[in-house]
Every structure is written in C-alpha cells, then in structure tokens.
Amino acid sequence: MLKKIKVEHVVCGMFIRELCGSWMEHPFWRTRFLLDDPKDLASLRDSSIREVWIDTSRGRDTEAVEAVVTPEERDVAVPAPLQFIPDTGRDREPASTREELERAATICRKSRQAMTSIFGEARMGRAVDTELARKVVEEITDSVTRNSRALVSLARLKNADDYTYMHSVAVCALMVALGRELGLEDTELLAAGEAGLMHDIGKAAMPLEVLNKPGKLTAEEFAVMKRHPAEGHRILQAAAEALHPVTLDVCLHHHEKMDGSGYPEGLTGEQITLYAKMGAVCDVYDAITSNRPYKAGWDPGESIRKMAEWADGHFDPRVFQAFVKSLGIYPVGSLVRLESGRIGVVVDQSSASLLKPVVKIFYSTTSGCRIPPKIVDLSAPHQKEAIAAREDPAAWPFPDLDELWSGLPQERQTRDRREA
Ligand SMILES: [Fe+2]
C-alpha cells in the first residue's frame, strides 16, 4: 500500500516510493529506494522535502497515527505509478543564459548520475527505470524551455569516462532545443527529449572492451557496435508501454542517413521519421564536439561548419537548418577571431543575427597576451567589431576556455569532483 507521510515520521527500513518536491531539490538521484542507511535518513531530514510516499508492501509501515493522504489521493488507483505522483510544479519562466547556467550545471550532474544508473541496470539485464528517465527528461526540457542555450552548451563538456552518460543528456537537451525550433508541442518536446536520452541505451549491451576502446575500432569491432540500435530497441521494448513510441523509433533509426547509406536498415529520405532525422543531427553534433579518449572534441562553430559540408545526403536539410538556428552558426563556447585581431569566446546568441553573437573578448593577437575580459554584443547598433574567422582552441593556450564562457569554475561545470 502507498502512504504519504511527513518526513519526521520516516524511519530506516521504509521503501521510499516518491519524494514530494522537485527532483532537483532532493539529495538523492534515485526516485525510489529502500531507505536503509541512517546517513540517507539524515540527508532527507536536512533537505527541503517535507513529505514522501512510502510503499508498505516493500518496506516498513509507518507508526504515525495518521498518514498524510488526502481523500482524493486515497482513491487513486495504486498500480499505475505515474498517476499518483503529484505535479511538483514545473518552472518554465524564461531565464538568461547566465542565470540558467548555474541550474543547468546541477541538472547535468544529477542527470549524469541517473543515466549511470539506467545504463548500469540495463547492462545487468534489468528493465529501464522509465520513471527516473521521465524526471530527467522533464528537468532537461524545463531548463531548455527557460533558456535554450545553457544546458546544451554545458552538456557538451564531458570527460572520456562519462561520455556515454553525458552524451545521452546532451542529445536529450539538443533534441528539445531543436524540437522547439521546429515548433513541436509540449508533449512532443517531452517525447523528443526522451528519445534523445535513451537513443544509445543499446550501448549497454556492447562489450565494454569495444565500447571503451581508447582508439579507432577495427572493422569487426565496428560491426559489433553497429548492433547497438537494434540492441537498444530490444531493451526498450521491455518497457514500451511506459515510453513514447518515438523513443523506440529514434533508438533504432538514429544512424540512418537520407541517402540510404546509414544503418541498420538503410532507410532513405521519407522512410525516416522527423524524430529519427532530428536524432541523427543531434547525435553527430554531440559526438564530434565531445572529448574522447583518442581525440579532443572539435570547436562548436567548426563542428557546425563541418556538418554543413556533410549535410547533403546525410541530414534532412530542413532539420539541419533548424538545428543551426537553434544553436547558432557560432554556438556558445566557439572560439573566434574578430576583425580587430582580438580573440573571444561566444557566450550567447543575439536575437538579431546568427552571424553576430555575444562574445567575451579576452586576448589580443597584437600584443600576444591576455586582456581584461569584455563582453561585446556584435549585433548592437554602431558596433564596428565583427567575426573574422573561427579559431581552433587546440592551437591556443587557453585551458580556462570553458570557464571563460560558462562563468563556472571547472568543478561546477558538469562534474562534481567530490562525487566523481
Ligand atoms: Fe548511436
């Protein structure tokens, strides 16, 4: 039986079914678990969560005289887990990139932990925790709705060892941002996000020595890796009734290409759904901009340029154009040289022009040294400064580049070193 009780009445041995309050505010990354560690109980009491749902069929019952359950809640059918969860209030008010970056860093960290768990369970042959995935998708969708650039920019930053998990988070955010640009409705955005989050779940079925190989794959290894869409589809089918159908479609078809040269089915053009076409674009962008064991990620602006070269035959042109519009020709984090010879990093887009983003200037090529950072909106009236060229970050000694555009110290970006 499910009971909603006050946090003061929670004791060790209870099975927590749901924490009432935003997933972002509670100290756990799981949404349901047996509370068997006194330290977890202490952190629950210290948190802002005031009430929880417990499942008395899976853990200790409450001895409190009265469990906190409203008459309506008591009448709710127990077997359908998604129905009883109260709406915790979703914040979708617009925020500036600077404001959203702080929150996005926390969302990235919690989402990475959740995806580590989801992949780990899948690797052991257990069912996907669709409820946890739904929470991750909701948080990411809300963040991208508040500001379309903060989370997608942060999720690009990843270490070689958390690539698969952060790639899922990044593709989820990119799918939502792209979906918004394409005019998708709220429920469609959640479906697009879920599809992005789960698209590579089949990698949980790949041999670790191939998945984590620090170098180029042999032809045989690549043939093994090409099975991940079908393996993912198989894993998701076990939880299909709790997932959006597009999630299964994108999982199976995100490596299809418009000219039929993709896999696993070699579909062409209109045989590929809109969501799978979106998945293909977001997947490639995140893969090439990410650091891997064998290569550093490419600059975001350079990646957009390269993708435009490949677009013909690979991507749907309308989807690719919308993608560029959603991120910018020089996405946040791109290194650029200005016509004055100064170097800057893109910190935001302007509404006026994709070619005139907001840039933080911090280096002078004339003097060959750093200058006090200055933020310049290239689209501002009477602004004479303009972008002259993209710059390759690998060619410059700027180890703090990500800190410069995000304003977050390295340990606050996507990784929390104390938890790593
Ligand atoms: Fe994939």
Ligand SMILES: [Fe+2]
């Ligand atoms: Fe992928």
